[in-house]
Amino acid sequence: MTHSLRHADATPYASSLIEGLRDFGYSLETSLADIVDNSITAGARRVDILANTTGEHPWIAVVDDGSGMSEQALVDAMRPGSRNPKEDRLADDLGRFGLGLKSASFAQARKLSVYSRSENEGICATWDLDEVAKSNAWQISLQDAFTHPAIQNMNGPSGTAVIWRKLDRLDGGYRNSAADRARTINASLSQAEQHLRLVFHRFMEGARPRLKLFLNGRLLAPIDPFAESNPATQFDQPDDLPLSKGIVGIRCVTLPHHKKMSKVAWDETGGPDGHLKSQGLYIYRADRLIIAGGWLGLTRQTELTKLCRVKIDIPNSMDADWKIDVKKASAQLPPVVRDRLRKVVERFVGTSKRTYRKRGRKLVDEQRDVMWGQIKTDENIIFRPNLEHPVFEEFRDRLNDDQLAKAFNNCIALLGATLPIETLHADLLGTSEAVISDPVALDALRQQIEALVPKLLERNIPEANIPDVLRNDDLIKANWADAEPIILEFLGENK
Ligand SMILES: Nc1ncnc2c1ncn2[C@@H]1O[C@H](COP(=O)(O)OP(=O)(O)OP(=O)(O)O)[C@@H](O)[C@H]1O
Ligand SMILES: [Mg+2]
Known part of the structure; x- marks a missing residue:
């Protein structure tokens, strides 16, 4: 028996494969970033993201002033897999697969038009997934005379506009009211805005940035994840x-x-x-x-x-x-x-x-009169209210009764023993900045000051220095505007 090599036609079905291009897992932000990549690679200095979300037929466009494409280049660009990922690229080329324009766009829209102009000649190519579904053909439409609000302000000799229409994935469905659809798209857009400001921050920085990125006419500021301009970084x-x-x-x-x-x-x-x-x-x-x-x-x-x-x-x-x-x-x-x-x-x-x-x-060691002590053993760190704190001492003196003083110590000890460590830990892991201690009432602040000042005087700290020393106390420092007059008043009274 002879083995002959035979071939069979395995051209993909356009109508099904092109739908598959929609599901690479793009979000609006990653889709937009992929389109902006192309603009940067084409040498664009200005990119405008334009969105009309309120109309009956919402659209989103990315318009650049880059090198643009000739008709042939545009037709090539619309081809899924227009470049081979193995090909070497110029060092500043942000692309790799020859897919991004299509996959990023289809993830958001069923209709992709790319209008491009080079040497003052404009041409528009369109993929409409509904047409492909009907014809089952890898076929785009070309238009010489193309008009759309997104390209109204393209005045330069070259540039490209990527226009997404039929935003079926973004608008929450056509059963929504126009207002609901606008709200849904706008929410995704504002999230995307943050993402773009971060992703392209290096291009957007400096007095003469390589790229100016606008969203509906508003210049976006870069977000530097390293806060490099902050001297404390x-x-x-x-x-x-x-x-x-x-x-x-x-x-x-x-x-x-x-x-x-x-x-x-x-x-x-x-x-x-x-x-x-x-x-x-x-x-x-x-x-x-x-x-x-x-x-x-x-x-x-x-x-x-x-x-x-x-x-x-x-x-x-x-x-x-x-x-x-x-x-x-x-x-x-x-x-x-x-x-x-x-x-x-x-x-x-x-x-x-x-x-x-x-x-x-260090913070704890620096002060002797802390309210919460931090006790370290080999295995544990224990937070314990400091029963020797002047406020507590002064109060026990006032009670002038051993039984009551003991009961008071027990109250404070119970407070320490029930510190909600687990909850604190969980909350700190969430948003640590949002976890704050209880703001102190003026009256309690006064009691703290009135207990501390006599202690300091006992330690022979000169009166003139007392406000400064007290300012080391975290609570007093945090409430300095309230605390200072109380301290001065108290010192005056004790003259
Ligand atoms: N804004 C643009 N201006 C000029 N040419 C463009 C623009 N967008 C796309 N192109 C051309 O279309 C081609 C295809 O773009 P596409 O995003 O699909 O692939 P890519 O950028 O080469 O690679 P990747 O899939 O990694 O993004 C690009 O290689 C480029 O030549
Ligand atoms: Mg690309």
């Missing part, structure tokens, strides 16, 4: 790793304590999930952020390390080793990099935990 020495295909830049950065940042900057660097979840690795591929936070299994996200971030830079020549995905939203650490990072992160995270602990101890 700490940079370690770089730990760069030279490899055959280029250098992997590695640098550990410690964010400033939230008290040293504006609330806006703190919230923005923390992102929608907060600082605990945003600590970790920040990986840039050709200056574009692809991973923002998380330790990729190198260590755990803890409250003690939540200000730790590692800045990692990789060139696009290493894509295959890093298993960059189509969305540019995930990557895996190549083994050599993982080994180096494991050491770097271990050291970094270890130092950070030690400074935190030291800081904690």
Whole structure:
């Protein structure tokens, strides 16, 4: 028997395969970022994201002033798989698969039009998934005379507009009212806005940024995840790793304590999930952020390390080793990099935990009259109300009764013994900044001051220094505006 090699036609069915392109797992933010990638690669200096969400037929467009495409280039660009991922690319090319334009767009819209102009000639190509479903053909439509509100302000000699219509995935369904649809799309858009400000921050920074990104005419400001312009940010020495295909830049950065940042900057660097979840690795591929936070299994996200971030830079020549995905939203650490990072992160995270602990101890040691003592045993750290605190002492004196004094001590001890550690811990892991101690009433503050001042005088602290010494007390410091007049008044009365 002879074995002859035969072939059969296995052309994919357009109508089914193209629907599959919709489900790479894009969100609106990753889709928009993928389109903006293309604009940056095309040399755009200005990108406008335009959205009409209130009309009966909402649309979203990304309009750039980049190099644009000729008709042939446009037809090629519309082809799924227009480039081979194995092809080498220029160092500043943010693309890789020849898929992003299509997969990112179809994830949000059933109708994708790309209008492009180069050398003042404009042409528009459109994929309409409903047409493909009917014809089952890989066929786009071309239009020379194309008009759309999104391209009204494209005045330059070249540029490209990517227009999404039939936003079936974004608007919550056509059964919604127009107002509900607008609200749903706008909510996704404002989340996407934060993402874009972060992902492209390096392009948007500086007095003459490489890229100006607008959302409906509003210039977006970059969000720098390392708060580099804040003088309190700490940079370690770089730990760069030279490899055959280029250098992997590695640098550990410690964010400033939230008290040293504006609330806006703190919230923005923390992102929608907060600082605990945003600590970790920040990986840039050709200056574009692809991973923002998380330790990729190198260590755990803890409250003690939540200000730790590692800045990692990789060139696009290493894509295959890093298993960059189509969305540019995930990557895996190549083994050599993982080994180096494991050491770097271990050291970094270890130092950070030690400074935190030291800081904690120091604060307590500095003051003798703390209300809560911190008792360390080999295994445990116990928080215990300090029964010797002047406020307690003074009150027992006033009781002038041993039985009552004992009962009072028991009350305070019970308070200490029932400190809700578990709840505190859980809440701190959530949003630690939101966990605060109870604001003190003026009357209680007065009692604290009136107990402390005589103690200090007993210790021969000159009267003139007493306000300064009292200011070391956390409670008094935090309520200084209220405390100062009480102190001065009390000192005056005791003259
Ligand atoms: N805004 C644009 N301006 C000029 N050319 C563009 C623009 N958007 C896309 N192109 C062209 O279309 C091609 C296809 O884009 P697409 O996003 O599908 O793939 P890619 O960017 O090459 O790779 P990836 O799948 O990784 O994004 C690009 O390679 C580029 O040549
Ligand atoms: Mg692309």
